[in-house]
Amino acid sequence: MNCRKNQSILEKVKSYFSNKEVMARGKRKENKLKKIILVGSPNVGKSVLFNILTGAYVTVSNYPGTTVEISEGKGKIFGRSIEVIDTPGMYSLLPITEEEKVAREILLSEIPDVVLHVIDAKNLKRMLSLTLQLIEAGLPLILVVNIMDEARKMGMEIDTQILEEELGIPVVATSAAFGEGIGVLKEKIAEYIFSRNIDADKKVG
Numbered sequence: 139m140n141c142r143k144n145q146s147i148l149e150k151v152k153s154y155f156s157n158k159e160v161m162a163r164g165k166r167k168e169n170k171l172k173k174i175i176l177v178g179s180p181n182v183g184k185s186v187l188f189n190i191l192t193g194a195y196v197t198v199s200n201y202p203g204t205t206v207e208i209s210e211g212k213g214k215i216f217g218r219s220i221e222v223i224d225t226p227g228m229y230s231l232l233p234i235t236e237e238e239k240v241a242r243e244i245l246l247s248e249i250p251d252v253v254l255h256v257i258d259a260k261n262l263k264r265m266l267s268l269t270l271q272l273i274e275a276g277l278p279l280i281l282v283v284n285i286m287d288e289a290r291k292m293g294m295e296i297d298t299q300i301l302e303e304e305l306g307i308p309v310v311a312t313s314a315a316f317g318e319g320i321g322v323l324k325e326k327i328a329e330y331i332f333s334r335n336i337d338a339d340k341k342v343g
């Protein structure tokens with residue numbers, strides 16, 4: 139019964155996004171700044187990635203009506219301006235905590251050009267359930283399998299290509315704390331949101 143209830147909530151989320159998508163199209167053409175939203179459980183490296191993707195132009199504020207802090211910042215990928223939002227930790231699209239409610243509200247109200255679902259490679263299996271919910275909700279998703287350094291130490295091997303095939307979305311392995319995989323992540327983001335030849339940009343610098 140619970141399962142059916144969850145299903146119907148997911149259906150609502152899905153149709154909400156498809157309506158928003160239609161409404162957003164005109165708006166997005168005018169607004170050149172591409173929007174990236176970081177989501178995932180607590181302690182997976184979202185804020186480390188946020189700091190890498192943004193520069194000095196960061197604002198931290200309370201989400202309206204809550205004590206939950208949200209960071210927003212601007213950065214550049216291959217010379218193109220981007221806007222990045224860091225969300226509080228969430229385990230599911232069906233929120234329980236205030237942080238999860240805020241994270242979901244941001245996903246619903248902002249129109250992201252790409253959502254980065256950041257997970258801890260060591261807990262890959264458990265964390266993929268949110269990935270599936272985000273895919274189901276029709277969000278433009280890239281999966282970031284972070285903390286690869288620790289996973290490797292534990293003898294884990296993760297084949298991102300197989301994950302890409304199985305999930306049908308781009309997957310990147312990173313160790314954000316050591317700057318590992320960030321180049322590939324930026325390329326995948328650029329491919330996704332600027333859909334142009336990245337090699338040409340790299341040659342330019």
Ligand SMILES: Nc1nc2c(ncn2[C@@H]2O[C@H](COP(=O)(O)OP(=O)(O)O)[C@@H](O)[C@H]2O)c(=O)[nH]1
Nearest residue numbers: 180181182183184185186284285286313314315
């Ligand atoms: N070993 C390792 N630690 C990481 C990595 N990325 C982030 N961390 C650490 O994980 C902790 C949580 O990171 P944070 O960005 O605050 O996670 P958030 O809660 O998802 O925003 C911090 O101590 C980070 O330094 C990584 O790739 N490898």
Ligand SMILES: [Mg+2]
Nearest residue numbers: 184185186224
């Ligand atoms: Mg954080």
